[in-house]
Structures are given as C-alpha cells and as structure tokens.
Amino acid sequence: MQSSILRKYCDAKVPWYTIYPTASQFSAEVGAKAYEKWLSRLPPCEPVSLYFHIPFCRSICWYCGFPTAMTLHDAPILDYLSVLREEIRLVVQQVPKELPVNDVHFGGGTPTLIKPAEFLDLMGHLRLQFAFMRSASIAIEIDPRVFTAEMAEALGAAGVSRASLGVQSFDPIVQNAINRVQTEAQTAAAVRSLRKHGIRRINFDLIYGLPRQTVQSCVRTATLAAAMRPDRLAVFGYAHIPSFKNNQRLIDEAELPDNGTRAEQAVAVTHTLVAAGYRQVGLDHFALPEDELVLVQKAGRLRRNSLGYSADTCRTLIGLGPSAIGRLENGYVQNEATAGSYSRQIRAGRLATFKGCCLTPEDRVRSAIIERLMCDLEADVPAICAAHGFDPVPILDSAERLALLADDGIVDIKDGLIRVRREHRFLIRCVAAAFDAYPYRSPS
Structure with a gap:
C-alpha cells in the first residue's frame, strides 16, 4: 500500500460499521x-x-x-x-x-x-x-x-x-x-x-x-x-x-x-x-x-x-x-x-x-449500502436504493468523498456500482464512511 495513501487515510477516525447508525x-x-x-x-x-x-x-x-x-x-x-x-x-x-x-x-x-x-x-x-x-x-x-x-x-x-x-x-x-x-x-x-x-x-x-x-x-x-x-x-x-x-x-x-x-x-x-x-x-x-x-x-x-x-x-x-x-x-x-x-x-x-x-427510511438504505460494502467490498447503490424505494441520485450526490477515493485509486465507480480495489480492502471503512450521514473526522 502506498505510503501517501497510508498517511492520508489510516489516521481517519472512522467507525467499524458493525451497525449503522x-x-x-x-x-x-x-x-x-x-x-x-x-x-x-x-x-x-x-x-x-x-x-x-x-x-x-x-x-x-x-x-x-x-x-x-x-x-x-x-x-x-x-x-x-x-x-x-x-x-x-x-x-x-x-x-x-x-x-x-x-x-x-x-x-x-x-x-x-x-x-x-x-x-x-x-x-x-x-x-x-x-x-x-x-x-x-x-x-x-x-x-x-x-x-x-x-x-x-x-x-x-x-x-x-x-x-x-x-x-x-x-x-x-x-x-x-x-x-x-x-x-x-x-x-x-x-x-x-x-x-x-x-x-x-x-x-x-x-x-x-x-x-x-x-x-x-x-x-x-x-x-x-x-x-x-x-x-x-x-x-x-x-x-x-x-x-x-x-x-x-x-x-x-x-x-x-x-x-x-x-x-x-x-x-x-x-x-x-x-x-x-x-x-x-x-x-x-x-x-x-x-x-x-x-x-x-x-x-x-x-x-x-x-x-x-x-x-x-x-x-x-x-x-x-x-x-x-x-x-x-x-x-x-x-x-x-x-x-x-x-x-x-x-x-x-x-x-x-x-x-x-x-431508524429512519434513509438510515435503512444507507445501512444496507454500508453493509454490502463491508461484506462484499462493493455495493450497487441504484439497486439497493430501488429495493428501499429511494432515489439513488441524492444518496450518491451526498457521498462527496467518493470522488476523492476514486481519484486516489481506492475505488472504481461505474453507473452507481462502487467497487473497492482488492489491494485497498483495509481502507473499506473509509469507503463506507462516504455514505455515513453523521459527522466523523475525515482525511484532509
């Protein structure tokens, strides 16, 4: 794992996401x-x-x-x-x-x-x-x-x-x-x-x-x-x-x-x-x-x-x-x-x-996305949103950190499907945190 990626993300105080919220x-x-x-x-x-x-x-x-x-x-x-x-x-x-x-x-x-x-x-x-x-x-x-x-x-x-x-x-x-x-x-x-x-x-x-x-x-x-x-x-x-x-x-x-x-x-x-x-x-x-x-x-x-x-x-x-x-x-x-x-x-x-x-309806859909990321290292956001009767656009738009993660080569994004690259699986919590609607300390 690149040292620059380590310095940027490994200090991030993100939850373990055993549950959400x-x-x-x-x-x-x-x-x-x-x-x-x-x-x-x-x-x-x-x-x-x-x-x-x-x-x-x-x-x-x-x-x-x-x-x-x-x-x-x-x-x-x-x-x-x-x-x-x-x-x-x-x-x-x-x-x-x-x-x-x-x-x-x-x-x-x-x-x-x-x-x-x-x-x-x-x-x-x-x-x-x-x-x-x-x-x-x-x-x-x-x-x-x-x-x-x-x-x-x-x-x-x-x-x-x-x-x-x-x-x-x-x-x-x-x-x-x-x-x-x-x-x-x-x-x-x-x-x-x-x-x-x-x-x-x-x-x-x-x-x-x-x-x-x-x-x-x-x-x-x-x-x-x-x-x-x-x-x-x-x-x-x-x-x-x-x-x-x-x-x-x-x-x-x-x-x-x-x-x-x-x-x-x-x-x-x-x-x-x-x-x-x-x-x-x-x-x-x-x-x-x-x-x-x-x-x-x-x-x-x-x-x-x-x-x-x-x-x-x-x-x-x-x-x-x-x-x-x-x-x-x-x-x-x-x-x-x-x-x-x-x-x-x-x-x-x-x-x-x-x-x-x-749990609010939005909590449930975000929880489902985070759980699939933590379990499968990928999440089909539009499919999960559809199953919960949610529009995926606001959910994806609110995940502003995804662009940073993609630029750093940690995730691949295509049509709302988020995939974590296998070599960066140890940073999966940082990816999950992109869908967390509550405050946490993010990498600068």
Whole structure:
C-alpha cells in the first residue's frame, strides 16, 4: 500500500460499521418504554437472536475495549446471574409467546467463568422461556487461561455448537506488554477439550498493532494459530483509546507500531492465513473454504452486526446484560453500561435500556449500502436504493468523498456500482464512511 495513501487515510477516525447508525448516535430519547413497545410488536413466528453479555474476567487485559470487571470470587457472578434471569423474565413478558430463537451468543468478559452446573441451569431456563429451533446455533467466548475440562463437558451437554477463543498474540514479549500471558499449550488444550466434547466449530481472535509487536511476531502467531486449524479467525487492528478505556492507559504508547507497520502486519497475517488455506471474508475475518461464512459470502448473504461478520439471518437481536446492544425493526437499543446501574434498573422491575435510536427510511438504505460494502467490498447503490424505494441520485450526490477515493485509486465507480480495489480492502471503512450521514473526522 502506498505510503501517501497510508498517511492520508489510516489516521481517519472512522467507525467499524458493525451497525449503522453507530452507537455514537444513540440518545436517551429511546429508552425502556420504546423498547417494550418494539418487543411487543415482534412477529410471533419470526426467529430472533439472543446476545448475553457476561461482564467478568479474572484479570483485565490492558488492550481490552469492552465493558468488563475483574473478580476473583464467584459471588458477583452468581448475583449477576440472578439479575440476568430477571431481565429475561422482563423481556419474555413483552414478546410473543414461545418466540422462536435461532442464534445465541454469550460474550464478555469471560462467559465460561460461570460454573458448569450454573451454565447448564441457565441454558435449561432459556429453553423453557423461548422456543429454540432445532437448527439453533449457540456460541460462546472463551479465555483459554481459565477454561476447564469440566466446562467443556458442560458446553457440549448444553448444546453449544461454536466456541470463540481469545488468542491475540502468541509472542511472550507482546503478552507481557498487554497483561495477557497465555501459552500455546493452554490454547491447544482448550481446542482439544472442546473438540472432545463435540464442539468442533472453533474461532480464534488475533490482534495486530499491539505494543512491541512486529511483522515477524504477527506471522509466527498466525502460523501457530493456523496449525491448530480453527474454522475461523478474526484478525482485528488494536484500537488505542485511553481516553475511553482506563486500562489502556497502562500501555506504553511509545511501544505501539506506527500506521505503516500496522498495515504491514495486517498484510503479512493475511498472506500467512491465505497460504494456510483460509479464505478472506470481508475486512478482517478468515475461514476455511467449507465454513458457513465463506458459503454465505459467495451467495451474497454475508451479514454484519454488532458482533462482526455473521451468517445469522435474523432481523431481530435481543441484547441482555450490561452494555448489550439490541437490534429490532424499529431501531437499536442499548442497556446501561455498568453492571451496577444495569442491576439497579432490573431489580426495580424495569428494562435497563438507557439509550438507542429510531431508524429512519434513509438510515435503512444507507445501512444496507454500508453493509454490502463491508461484506462484499462493493455495493450497487441504484439497486439497493430501488429495493428501499429511494432515489439513488441524492444518496450518491451526498457521498462527496467518493470522488476523492476514486481519484486516489481506492475505488472504481461505474453507473452507481462502487467497487473497492482488492489491494485497498483495509481502507473499506473509509469507503463506507462516504455514505455515513453523521459527522466523523475525515482525511484532509
């Protein structure tokens, strides 16, 4: 990638566009009352997805940007589970009876800090409250450092079908710089244990752009990860926002790689994983050729949601737990961010929604364009506008940055079809931002 292009675009503070409008546009004007109304209007036979945020870890990784809390004891987790059950009850009161569920994701934090018996009990409770479809996918995020064989057995018994393992880097120098020391043996043992108990769909999360990280260490991590043969890998660029996350202030900014090195790391990881037989999916995911993500991408049905790239086709996502984001036909909602404020709302018998946004018709068409760009690296703007009953001319005319992107050789434009050149796929967010109607910091 040309250094002049890097200098111009890589500093641009553009969103990740997992959702649109982004959470920065959420406001307190959309609260619990609006959410109750939206839940009550869900189509009774249309499957939904559930997301559960489990906000606890045994230690805090310095790079982490998610809302979590450290606990060395089980009492806060048990207390939280009781509150979570109450939130489930409040949601079930609003939705149609026996609402079908086709996709469940437990994120965090470290969801597998829940004890095996308690997790089995929670899953049994969920199956009583909702109508799980026979094909329902159940996924969970795992920290291999605190994962046990007993938990692996419980996950298999509970019907979990996919596990996502946090790896980030196998380089001990990098691990010490981010307060996450995790051996290859710990990761490999978790993979073996999961597969032994029938959980064969496995994801790894890797990160580039971390302190003291080099191109060589990124390649070594990708090589070791590929050798364990996970079905998918997500390769994220580290986002350093110490003003937002206090734990990131513990990272020495002088040890962070510059934009040029970050780009080299991303390209090197891509080459390593593709050479190992993985297909690149969207911006930052890789999957084996037979994986569902690859198949839906080929079919033009790849989706992007608050968890990243997905094959989930549900239009509704119900988020539970502190900071969880929900997506409904009418718009987005988000729960109180801290466990304390979330718990107080739920214990008072109220949904913990504290902000969100209503989707306008223009939001929907822009969201569709951005999603196709992020998923397919191209978007047929006139066709998408026609499907939403919109005139494409004002949408294209408002995307003033497209001309700059085209002049710089990042995109090709013909009759409203926008295509991102493959060598510039790492700048796809800047292309998507051209269709963002809300303010952001653009390249000058």
